[in-house]
Amino acid sequence: MKRIYLVGFMGCGKSAVGRRLSFLLKLPFYDMDKEIVRQTGKTIPEIFEQCGEAYFRDLETEFLKSHGHDNCIISTGGGVPLREVNRKIMRETGLVLFLDAPFREIWRRIHKDANRPIVRNSTREEIEALFKSRYRHYKAAAHITIRTEFRTLRQITQYAAFQVNRLKGER
Numbered sequence: 001m002k003r004i005y006l007v008g009f010m011g012c013g014k015s016a017v018g019r020r021l022s023f024l025l026k027l028p029f030y031d032m033d034k035e036i037v038r039q040t041g042k043t044i045p046e047i048f049e050q051c052g053e054a055y056f057r058d059l060e061t062e063f064l065k066s067h068g069h070d071n072c073i074i075s076t077g078g079g080v081p082l083r084e085v086n087r088k089i090m091r092e093t094g095l096v097l098f099l100d101a102p103f104r105e106i107w108r109r110i111h112k113d114a115n116r117p118i119v120r121n122s123t124r125e126e127i128e129a130l131f132k133s134r135y136r137h138y139k140a141a142a143h144i145t146i147r148t149e150f151r152t153l154r155q156i157t158q159y160a161a162f163q164v165n166r167l168k169g170e171r
């Protein structure tokens with residue numbers, strides 16, 4: 001089995017589900033944002049402010065190109081599937097799961113969070129427009145879409161594990 005990538009909009013649960021899935025499947029877990037913070041010694045808002053968003057996007061692609069481990073879970077950042085090269089790498093090196101959460105739930109989770117620079121500098125309407133414009137990229141990246149509405153983190157994790165095992169059996 002190769003890597004398992006979690007994709008989706010900010011706040012859909014990629015980091016939370018990724019961590020739980022790594023316990024359940026007994027596979028190492030990498031959160032791309034945390035790896036980038038570790039490698040650069042800067043927080044995500046600091047990278048955006050000091051180096052610009054384009055630089056952050058290059059770091060994401062660089063992470064995907066240079067990550068040396070298979071058999072692991074990777075939670076991506078919400079902007080990763082926007083680049084075609086990123087989608088291609090993810091689909092060729094693993095299974096991509098899209099956590100599809102409704103916008104109102106996402107907004108409730110992220111609107112007060114200072115760690116997401118895009119949210120900090122935008123209105124609800126702007127973030128909703130971003131959510132809509134990104135949706136097709138998540139769909140294009142994903143092998144499997146998991147709807148998260150009305151499901152607990154535990155249920156989502158169990159369903160993700162079930163889908164991973166099912167697809168592993170098919171390959």
Ligand SMILES: Nc1ncnc2c1ncn2[C@@H]1O[C@H](COP(=O)(O)OP(=O)(O)O)[C@@H](O)[C@H]1O
Binds near residue numbers: 009013
């Ligand atoms: N299905 C869910 N039920 C309840 N809380 C959730 C669910 N999914 C995510 N959360 C919570 O929402 C917040 C944002 O989740 P996070 O994993 O950081 O999202 P992402 O990494 O996709 O941006 C966290 O506090 C997380 O625990």
Ligand SMILES: O=C(O)C1=C[C@@H](OP(=O)(O)O)[C@@H](O)[C@H](O)C1
Binds near residue numbers: 011117
């Ligand atoms: O959607 C985005 O453009 C971003 C999502 C964030 O990750 P999460 O999706 O884990 O919040 C983080 O990579 C950065 O703030 C940019």
Ligand SMILES: [Mg+2]
Binds near residue numbers: 076
């Ligand atoms: Mg995250």
